[in-house]
Amino acid sequence: MSIYGYESLTGRTAVVTGAASGMGEATARRLAAHGVRVALLARRAERLDALAGKIAADGGQALAVTADVTDAASVRAAAERVRDAYGPADLVVNSAGVMLPNPVDAGRTDEWARMIDTNLGGALHVIDAFRADLLAAAAEGRPADLVNVSSIGAHVVFPNYAVYGATKAALTQLSASLRTEFGPRGVRVSNVEPGLTDTELGSHIDNAELSQALDGMFQAFGQALTADDIADLIAYTTSRPRHVNLRQLVVLPTVQA
Template sequence: MNHPALAARTAVVTGAASGMGAATARLLAAGGARVALLARRTDRLDALAAELTAAGGQALAVTADVTDQASVDAAAKAVHHAYGRVDLVVNNAGVMLPNPLSAARLDEWTRMIDTNLTGALRVIRAFTPDLTAVAAEGRTADLVNVSSIASHVLFPDYAVYGATKAALTQLSAALRTELGPCDVRVSTIEPGLTDTELPGHIDNPELREQLGAMFTAIPALAAEDIADLVAYTVSRPRHVNLRQSIVLPTRQA
């Protein structure tokens, strides 16, 4: 069913192949938005685009790697060719690779920084001109960055992941000073324990088991819960910016 505040909007969702990205894309498309699905896994994107289209929505699968500038440039070109200017960007692509700092995992540090921070910046660079142009026409323009409670809650062995998310939250705050005067809203969503694919990327057996125990002890948020918050955030009147939302499972302190 179309949502008045989402119908006729044009959205880009990164990390759309699974989890929060896929759930957000589903909800935005159900609300009437045209949704460009960006992620690395073409098969997953094609399946999701087919699902959304079959349900009466509009979706475009665009294979993209946010750690690769040429890939992001090509994706932006494909989105613009198909849909024109974008008025809603959800920066959701992210990786979580915990390990003690003493493990000196430069490969993991680089991947997290390139994805969680620089990747978000590449997407912002690609679509901010669209957002400012749309806002100048008097329409609603949104940039939503999906961060984490790890940006401000300290977890042993998650130092670099937490640092990338703190940087993303800080980036959002700073961007509000630049984009707010142009009537572009910048919002940060900081989820707590959420059931996504992220734990599957962890190669440290002890930390993987530790996280699994948390999921056993605490009924986690679903990806759909985060999607619901994103949709609520971007459907407020255009003069209202929900600047930072922290969302936790009820049993998580």
């Protein structure tokens, strides 16, 4: 096995949340292309079915599992479906997330709750549902990976993104803390913080002024990251020898300071 290739991914079982679009979809496709059995978790069943069909057509294995990460019971049921089909997971990617910027004094408590429940609570539900699988894989001497997709907004301040940034800062801190619990037991915990990335997250914004400002950033930078860039990084990270943990990865477009 080459430590510089992706051969170590072949035969593994991954769970990818937020797989209906963006980074989650791209990550699922990339992992499947390297021989990983991939369970696709998201709420949009039609998109998951379409993605599973594309992966199968390309020679990969994928299981579409409709689940709402904000609902612990839904995630537990999804975990049972994954185990019934593929057995225990040894690679979990928390990619589900929402970005709903607005000034705090707008009082959008509905948005606050949605971001907290998805970006942080959802990640915790997934971790809880699959932690035993990861720990068991590590105990057997196999690679075991938990990858949390955070954001550069975890530690770089952007006006009007206070609650979004707070949820991502919490996810980054959670990742660091989990390394102290899971690392000594052989489970790698990696935290990925992308900068400006072209996904559908921007379409969630219902504030016209902030939506235009985000569009202006894309125009100013010229070339943002793509979902495939993040997927490639996740595949690289999880294909390293099991004693190597790329724990904190900040990835930006070259032109973003």
